[in-house]
Amino acid sequence: MLPRFANAPRDRRSFIGGSDARIILGNDQDDLTRLWREKRGEIAPQDFSDNLSVQLGSVTEDLNRSWYQRASGQTIADIQKRVRHPVHHWMAATLDGIVAETGAVFEAKFMLPWAFTEEAAAEKHAAQLQHNMWVVAARSAVLSIITGGGKWVEIKVHADPLYQHLLLTAEKKFWRCVQNGEAPQLFGIEPPRPRLAAVRVVDMASSNAWAELAALYRQTRAAALDHERAKTELKALVPEDAKEASGHGLRAKRSKSGAISFEVVDAA
Numbered sequence: 001m002l003p004r005f006a007n008a009p010r011d012r013r014s015f016i017g018g019s020d021a022r023i024i025l026g027n028d029q030d031d032l033t034r035l036w037r038e039k040r041g042e043i044a045p046q047d048f049s050d051n052l053s054v055q056l057g058s059v060t061e062d063l064n065r066s067w068y069q070r071a072s073g074q075t076i077a078d079i080q081k082r083v084r085h086p087v088h089h090w091m092a093a094t095l096d097g098i099v100a101e102t103g104a105v106f107e108a109k110f111m112l113p114w115a116f117t118e119e120a121a122a123e124k125h126a127a128q129l130q131h132n133m134w135v136v137a138a139r140s141a142v143l144s145i146i147t148g149g150g151k152w153v154e155i156k157v158h159a160d161p162l163y164q165h166l167l168l169t170a171e172k173k174f175w176r177c178v179q180n181g182e183a184p185q186l187f188g189i190e191p192p193r194p195r196l197a198a199v200r201v202v203d204m205a206s207s208n209a210w211a212e213l214a215a216l217y218r219q220t221r222a223a224a225l226d227h228e229r230a231k232t233e234l235k236a237l238v239p240e241d242a243k244e245a246s247g248h249g250l251r252a253k254r255s256k257s258g259a260i261s262f263e264v265v266d267a268a
Helices: 019-022 027-037 053-057 062-074 118-124 126-138 161-180 208-237
Strands: 082-084 092-094 098-099 105-111 142-147 151-158 244-247 248-256 261-265
Touching: 019 027, 019 126, 027 161, 053 105, 062 142, 062 151, 082 126, 092 126, 092 151, 098 248, 105 126, 118 126, 118 142, 118 151, 126 142, 126 161, 151 161, 208 248, 208 261
Parallel strands: 105 142
Antiparallel strands: 082 092, 098 105, 142 151, 244 248, 248 261
């Protein structure tokens, strides 16, 4: 069972949650400063009652969850459960759920259909997912998305230790600012791109760029194989005690580590 809040208030000022993580690791100084002032109690939290996208996400969450359960055959537990990190008590997560069979964090989202890609969706929500996975010690997360175009998409995301390290460092720095009153600055490091589980088979026949590069690949493949074979056999011809060997417009150089590299030179 996941640990529960112990008599915790519902005031979001008392912790950093998953939705805060995206702002803390983002690139908007105004958003970061506003979040800092909210956590310090200097201003009221943002009112999203007039934000249609946010409200659509809220009203479609039950449908999203039931659709995922029907499509996957798996069960969502711990719905809207609040959890604190066992060590960093200022870190918390309000979960859309946990996939009972796998322990994966479940996150339901509504996204607009134009310019929608799985990669962009995973990147947009990476900080929230990695934060929530860290809080509950989950190894994976499921992003269940309903788009305004009537499409449902499931994206599986793995826990990323490097991403989580950067996120934890940034959140610690931000929380110190909340406590000591020092205005926060953007963390300034581009987090690694999220890793997606490869689950799709894609037909690229309609891509002109793919067609052009595929033709180039096919045309140069034999030459590339010959090139690699020549390098291997040339390296074998370089005497073991030779620092450099050259001839016929090609020079081989041996590095201190013993690696041999080649360069084309003008033939004498």
